[in-house]
Amino acid sequence: MYSQGLTDAKGQAEPEELMAEFQAKIDREEKIEPRDWMPEAYRKTLIRQMSQHAHSEIVGQLPEGNWITRAPTLKRKMILLAKVQDEAGHGLYIYSATETLGVTRDQLTDELLTGKAKYSSIFNYPTPSWADIGAIGWLVDGAAIMNQVPLCRASYGPYARSMIRICKEESFHQRQGYEIMTVLARGSQAQKDMAQRALNRFWWPALMMFGPSDKDSTHSAQSMQWKIKRFTNDDLRQKFIDATVPQAEHLGLTVPDPDLQWNETTGHYDHGEIDWHEFMQVIKGNGPCNKERMQARINAHEAGAWVREAAQVFQQNQAKSNSEAA
Amino acid sequence: MSEMKLYEVFIRAKSGLNHRHVGSLHASDPEMALLNARDVYTRRQEGVSIWVVEAEKITASNPAQEHEWFDPAEDKVYRHPTFYPLDKEVENM
Numbered sequence: 001m002y003s004q005g006l007t008d009a010k011g012q013a014e015p016e017e018l019m020a021e022f023q024a025k026i027d028r029e030e031k032i033e034p035r036d037w038m039p040e041a042y043r044k045t046l047i048r049q050m051s052q053h054a055h056s057e058i059v060g061q062l063p064e065g066n067w068i069t070r071a072p073t074l075k076r077k078m079i080l081l082a083k084v085q086d087e088a089g090h091g092l093y094i095y096s097a098t099e100t101l102g103v104t105r106d107q108l109t110d111e112l113l114t115g116k117a118k119y120s121s122i123f124n125y126p127t128p129s130w131a132d133i134g135a136i137g138w139l140v141d142g143a144a145i146m147n148q149v150p151l152c153r154a155s156y157g158p159y160a161r162s163m164i165r166i167c168k169e170e171s172f173h174q175r176q177g178y179e180i181m182t183v184l185a186r187g188s189q190a191q192k193d194m195a196q197r198a199l200n201r202f203w204w205p206a207l208m209m210f211g212p213s214d215k216d217s218t219h220s221a222q223s224m225q226w227k228i229k230r231f232t233n234d235d236l237r238q239k240f241i242d243a244t245v246p247q248a249e250h251l252g253l254t255v256p257d258p259d260l261q262w263n264e265t266t267g268h269y270d271h272g273e274i275d276w277h278e279f280m281q282v283i284k285g286n287g288p289c290n291k292e293r294m295q296a297r298i299n300a301h302e303a304g305a306w307v308r309e310a311a312q313v314f315q316q317n318q319a320k321s322n323s324e325a326a
Numbered sequence: 327m328s329e330m331k332l333y334e335v336f337i338r339a340k341s342g343l344n345h346r347h348v349g350s351l352h353a354s355d356p357e358m359a360l361l362n363a364r365d366v367y368t369r370r371q372e373g374v375s376i377w378v379v380e381a382e383k384i385t386a387s388n389p390a391q392e393h394e395w396f397d398p399a400e401d402k403v404y405r406h407p408t409f410y411p412l413d414k415e416v417e418n419m
Contacts, residue, residue: 035388035390036389037390085369092351093349093366097349099350105352106329161349162349169369308330311353311355312330314355318355
């Protein structure tokens, strides 16, 4: 879900014996660790998937950061601050894990800021009302958890370990979002309408987070074989829908899909067609907030340059005075 | 500007336990590494003590030689108590 729009690194010729041993290790559910031998395509696929995941956590701070100064109460403000701080932490855990594959943090940052790397399409949607903060926690973090829980068993050790940490922290995110929605849904008519409009805005983009439909997803098979993906996009999406629709009904909110219907035979909800054209547009950079998000990251990076420089100079001066003292 | 140094972070969850590796981060000096480690890795009281170590100062065994390196211990089953059968009458030892 964090590598929604890109094609896979093409498998290149690797020593057959090593390849067989590598796959056998994965089949035995043993983890691959940073200095172990791995096929180049595995490394590349992981770097792409993990860095996009990390970028998503970092850019994901922006839609919610929008409401920190305007949260309705001090309690909500403290909760939101903690959540946004968590997102920064999650980005850092995954960046660290990605660096164990032999890329530098500067490279990763550069790829994000130059637009070479992608991040999840969902963060290119605006958050015009407070209820959107509820919808994001409930739906966006809910979808993220659906995807991240199986990643706790990913074959690459550092990735799996960062996911375990993240999943532990993430469930608070989803619950606080659902609580925001609950309060609004049980409030005045105006508050209820606000909650419904937020659900309308975020339902379809949340479904798109799982990536293209399986029939259009080109690199699933290899990633499944390598166990850096455990379920297909459509399977995870279906799980999310099945879990979320009753939660909406519980609040008296209506999922904005006229074709949504419980299917007795399959034991799942049938749903309407996703607007894949919109999805592709957002991936390509033409979503409602793509430019704004990138500009915010670039500004933050540039405005922070003097801090990084000062820290380096401080360190050099410390080292110098230490060696003089000695 | 060159990238800041990489530090590995170890946290003791509570007294009585070992420090355990939790991840890494970049910082310009050890003090900053400690502060960042606190903010990144202990937001929910995960620790009572933190160590940070410059990653490049760590000397590690070579995973490609895992077998040769550790195999001297492989055939020494007599180092384990279960190697020694006990008569049933002698219950615990």
